[in-house]
Amino acid sequence: MKFKLPEESTPGKSLPGADVFVYITNRRKRPDGKRGRRRRRRKRQRKITIKVSLLNEHTRHKKFISRLRFRPNPDKKWNKLVLPFSVIKKANQLKERVLNLCIDCKRCNRNTQIVLPLKTLKKRHKFMKTKHLDKSRKPLKLRKKRPFLMFHEKESKQRQRRDTISCSKDNPVNQCCRYQEYIRFSDIGLGDRVAYPDGFYKTECIGSCSYNSTNVETNSTRPRKCYPSKYKPLQTYLVFDSSVTFLDIPKGHIEECTCH
CATH class of the missing domain: 2.10.90.10 (Cystine-knot cytokines)
Structure with a gap:
């Protein structure tokens, strides 16, 4: 996934920090009864790990930069990963000023998944039928809850007088x-x-x-x-x-x- 740095982060000015937000879906239904309670107790101990890496387009080499290990929470589907300030600083010095990131999930399954940017075709035969017809193929749509970057300026730590x-x-x-x-x-x-x-x-x-x-x-x-x-x-x-x-x-x- 490519993310372009904002125009405000120009050389010579204060560089922003950045966080990656990833949406996690959990489709598993909770079973009822004693067996269901035992399964839920076992499931609580299971954690997933989201890894963010820098991807080199030419060599396809990945460089790990951030990780988040947690238990999926139905009430908190957006999860934040903090990127190192050095990564933003280096990307801002490039001519393209683009971050090329790869997001992986360890221990995710068909019930717990990361929402990817593009919608894929549900059935393979639909893709095979329209593969030779470029005009009839519809462009893939972006998902509403795809990963995104949030840039923010580094706040200077100053002591403020508190009269209230x-x-x-x-x-x-x-x-x-x-x-x-x-x-x-x-x-x-x-x-x-x-x-x-x-x-x-x-x-x-x-x-x-x-x-x-x-x-x-x-x-x-x-x-x-x-x-x-x-x-x-x-x-x-x-x-x-x-x-x-x-x-x-x-x-x-x-x-x-x-x-x-």
């Missing part, structure tokens, strides 16, 4: 504070459509604003309330028809709360 108090609804405080709760996309019926991440943090400003609270306007007689004062974007990838769309909500996450 974090709180929970179980242990409320008598101050303006920020409450956040992690919501999984699978819990709201979007597990198959959202590729990354697994969920998002829902944030809101709660608490009361007294005269001793920080960031309070002293020359004001109106009642003060706890409001968001600083946001950051909520970014995620959504899986639609035959593509992966980047969604950016400018004020999707609250970073700081204040009284005003």
